[in-house]
Amino acid sequence: MHQTRWSNLSGWVVGVLILVGGYCFLAGPSTLTIDEALENLSTETFVNHMTALSSDLMTGRRPGSPGYDAAAAYVIKESRSLGLEPGGIDNTYLQSIVFRRTKVDPTSTAFNVDGSPLTQATDFTLHPRITRDNIDVEAPMIFAGFGISAPDLDYDDFEAIDVTGKLVVVVSGAPDHFGSLERTVLSSNASRDAELRERGAAGVIIVRLGETRASAPSRTRYVVPPDLTQGAGIPEELEASVTVSQRVAADWIKRSGRTFENVLETIRSGVPLSFDLGIDGRVRGNFVIETFESANVAALLPGSDVDLQDEVLVLTAHLDHLGTGIPIDGDSIYNGTLDNASGSAALLTLASVLTSMEAPRRSVLFLWVTAEESGLLGSEYFARFPSVLPRRIVANQNIDGVMGMITAPTDVLAFGYEHSNLSEAVDFAVARTGTPVSPDPTPEENLFIRSDQYAFVRNAIPAIWVQGGRTSLDPERDAQGELDTWIAERYHKPTDDLDQPFDLEGVRRELAANLLVTYHIVNEMGPIRWDENSFLYRRWVGG
Template identity: 30%
Template sequence: MRLGLIPAALVAASIGACAPVDTPPAPAAAPQAVSAPPAAQPEISLETLKTVTQTLSSDEFQGRAPGTPGGEKTVSYLAQQFDKAGLQPGNNGSWYQEVPLVQVSLEGDPDLSFTGGKQPLSFDYKEDMVAVSYRFTPHTEVKNSDVVFVGYGINAPERGWNDYAGLDVKGKTVIILVNDPDYETQGLEGPFEGRAMTYYGRWTYKFEEAARQGAAAAFIVHETEPAAYGWNVVRSSWTGPQLYTDAPANNMDETVVNGWLTNEAAQQVMAAAGKDLATLTAAAKQKGFKAVPLGLKANIAFDNKIERQASRNVIGILPGSERPDEYVIYTAHWDHLGICEPVDGDNICNGAVDNASGTAGLVALAEAFAKAGAPDRSIIFLAVTAEESGLLGSAYYGANPVYPLNQTVGGINIDGLNLVGETRDMVVVGRGKSELEDYLERALGQHGVALKPESTPEAGSYYRSDHFSLAKYGVPMLYAESGDDLVNGGIAAGRAAAEDYRANRYHGPADEYDPNWDWSGALRDLEIYYQVGRELADTNEWPNWYPTAEFRAIRDKSRAGAE
């Protein structure tokens, strides 16, 4: 999930609060006219929000990990809630879409060592490093692999940047920096959009590119600011059973090993090679950087337990009254981490904010739409699985849509609700991408809420939640959440609440239901999500991405085939 005002903008603000951010430039095209009038105020049930959130985050659901009894209990419960809300089963008479998954569990701890330097190094699993294999094989081993520092690990020909230029890394171990080379820029200008992270800055891209280059192993150097989360998050998310979408040939085209090193461990590796991490990092920020062979050999081995299983997306639909074959979609992920690293004897990561609250919001919106009566277009409510494992459920829906994506007008993603109070502002994640923002601004105007730029675009939050899985296929998706400025306490109070969540609860056992939460911000945000979706469902317009958005060409091509 994205970190912020419990959970979106404010945790990110606490990490980068001192960095001013430019307002995005005006889009290159004027917004389309909209035929529908502004939507009426909805009836969002506070009781539904509380009940569903508390139920899903109770110990009975064991942290809602896909493929577990708690996960099965979750999808059954959500189907019942969608039915109760007044929806119809959304997949040819079924509430479910099967998502084939593979669970890979380490058997014993990996042993990572480096030789050939000033001194041999060995790193402790969880404390110094984490490692997994994307390959579905019972034994994983990389032996005597040459180690290369490849800077930010980016190959972007359209930007004239290639950290792998002139380099053959087949069978080698690459060490990579997180984020983009220009993430410390104070504005939004630079080879990689300045402070705003591009997809090249995401860890997912870096492992994908290392695999394309033929590397045997890839390790990303963790640092809290550019990663936008602490080592505790890496440790909790990358240990224990890992889920992947089932794939042909057991994913043998992936790297053998992917993992993370703490910054301290990476410094030791560089020092053993007679190098300095800070000096190499500074060099890697410059265009024309050349990868640096370290003269070291990497060794790592571990065994895996491979278990094929299925999880399920839950789909409900409210058929449209006039154009039922045109769709507006709301998404939220129902899963969390399940049984995790214990803290003070508690080993259940309940995921109350992340994302029992957002899933409850999906149910409450379904109720509100059903009570108001069907709009012109159909409304899809999609609760997806395995977001915490890499957006697997939404990615599967994107590749195997139940409803045609070229007939899906657009949608809204909910990844956690604001539970610390109403704010004076909202933030669009990835602002300046689509004409859905015009719908949002009209709804905000009815509430007297300001639209603000992201506090920390360097966190790359646009690529970290389920809207991205549909955006990749061209569907305009909006991801907007409460901003920083709390009505009671202002920005300082909001940032303090966000920092407390990030440090003490995010992806840990302490993310539990709290009867003292302030739901006013959540209710206000859900009213806005409703108004945007209702207006979108009652218009005959097809809002698009702005011409500068990376998804515009995909959408234009898909819509050309639909018309």
Template identity: 35%
Template structure:
């Protein structure tokens, strides 16, 4: 693939223009939609609210994976799916897929020593000069190695950029900056600088460790106080992790700006020069002279959680073996630090409303006459561990309970933010594939406007469960609110930002908060129609020609 790399902002605007041109085309309402009005109208706001009310009740204690409260949520959604005629699609004839979670914590006694070419070695202070990410596979690791600075840690020659060009990093620890490049569009930038992508890149280059360096003088290296969580397979191996890559990498962690300065003593370039080059969009790798001696200790807490998977079987003899996957995460943050006297993080909007959307969608399918049933099968999947790093969806996307090659698309619903009438929507990810067409058709049928993302800085495309399917080569999208308002000011994002400041990821996200359940009803109808159109189309969704994610993942997927 040959790509012309232009300024990230300009490229983002170009992509949005392409999306607008696609969505602006008048798409005639497909005949199947016109026949679905009666079933669509069965969606009941009272029923939607009742799901949210139960899932966000204090007795579920914030639905943290591995807790009794999360199990109550699992039992509830399984019962609701059964009532709506959904068939089990989990393991061993059940609705459940077991997800084994390992919480890993860095133990006291971890150490880092730097030995310069001349002079005495320096023992650094944990929590001040450096921190380590816990290792979910080994309780103790030791590394003695040289060091190399590799800019942002990006190796993307196809984009005209490679921080590793000319560097020998085999057997060494790679140091990268926490700054972000400005030359790429948002989604590409976020993928290339994602912690896991940087680790995978370093591993491919033969490195034995990665250290992220702060450039802010007063900033302490971040400490994963709550630990980091991975998924284990049935044999006890690490199956999914956002902070660990097996196969050579022994160490991952962070250092402060003062430690970075120490590493550059005697190097061919100083930190000021290399950081200026990076800000100008130029790679600035350099060999570092000190050697590192590190010891990292970890301890574990293992627990079991579950994904829930149900199936609505298709009618076509061949296409019924292909699947459109609807997802919503069932978990939230549990019990945490009190805010305004409340310590239960109920997650009413995040993501009881998304779960309610899928349950009510299943109800629509139950109301369809046999001749209007979809050709493909539909999976209703409630996943665990989204708040821990998209873990449940990543495990399902890599190890689905149906043949992986038969997954044709994912439509994700995460915190639709139903606090005002739904007049427009943003299909995050639709610009990457042919899924833009059913989105446009479904939105038009419901009188909704399709818009570009009003908050691109939120980076929402790679922050929720649809991204787990994208990295496995499966076209996916996530429907969020648009900016349109009834008063014509078209500034809904401003209201959402104010709401988020006082509610998002706080105990205040409970059933007593701000809701527009009529908007929830329309979200149900929209998500149903998008999935239904894909499930009734004889053609599988396809990645757009030359699309970054399609080129990167569409042929082989990724171990992410």
């Protein structure tokens, strides 16, 4: 293993930014074999790119900022130097997106039930809307369990009710018999709100379990975002969305002759229970909306097989991070070195190798997406409005954090392995490297649906995410423990910067695994197919 510190490299940053194209990462023939390509994978190339993208000069790469634009320009210049073709709009490397960012005006919010006002923050919190600058919604209120319709899991909160034009009260969560993945997907705001929109609801009122206030201060960032950002091309939302405390909801349910505890026990047991509350609600509020522009960066390596060249594997990494924020120990720049300058650098490193090999049979689109940190927005926009038409996207391979940097692992994790035959590409990679695939060590976190690959999945495109595992080459090291420490001390903090330890052997192994997966998908796989038994297939593809 070769451990270094980023501080030893940070002095190169300005030179790296200026001398783009000044390093030829691969010497030799222009048609490397896969074995030669593996030998030529350059961790130095990777480090150079990551050092540039996570330097203070990029000011944290917040979408819409000069720092993000500088990072995008760097990626474009590197892509052009490798001979990659423009993969964006109008023969450019960019797919620009107009975003809306909105905040609630707290002086304007009101929520009355049968004419009686509730108290903001203590009783309720209004969620910002993205498609309107004010709301005034008055409607009957109805209780609809968890707000989930899942006939394939023998559960449907809407079977006996009509929510058209109503404010729908739902409890956060899902029945106890749901698996972890099913629970996370179906209880998400996106899934529940989409279900309610389709059924014509006027709005949603979400009951947060175990909270005496509408939003617990320590969880506000996750429960009720202070602002909401969305691509202008995806304007889908309910007119009103509110969180209320469990205490308030219990009072409403008590008026119907039931207790909150008995209702919760019933729906948790898997028995739907929905009913009119016999009360009317009125929700009002104003929102401050601003627009800004940010872009996905897209570079194309065309395929060579006349029968397959219109099929595209999209290799993704999110280019954005958090920008600048609250200083910690005097540092206000959230550089995002691991998250995700490392993934962006990995794409450039893989591109430098793949462009030195024989042209792939399928086409490869290298896609650096924006606004992942705001909710996978850049990848969602691309998946809905792909810039490579008339070519057809057949698969996505995502890299979000080269975790092998933290401690060189003996294994890899393959998120999404069980959902499609992209597992064949993972099997090919591990057979060539002798690196085993380990089970997901934290399945309850459902990481597969928490990064950009999930935007493709939601648009019926199979995806895979291969990452360094949690078993270190050094038996004296606790890989999972080191990752947990990294999350506690550096994740989404200014300390995820160039001044942290990293492991070049871990980087090399993770790059090799991803290169082999890519190679197999674009050169050796037959038709790419979902596993029709997959819950995600049933949810997003097969109905």
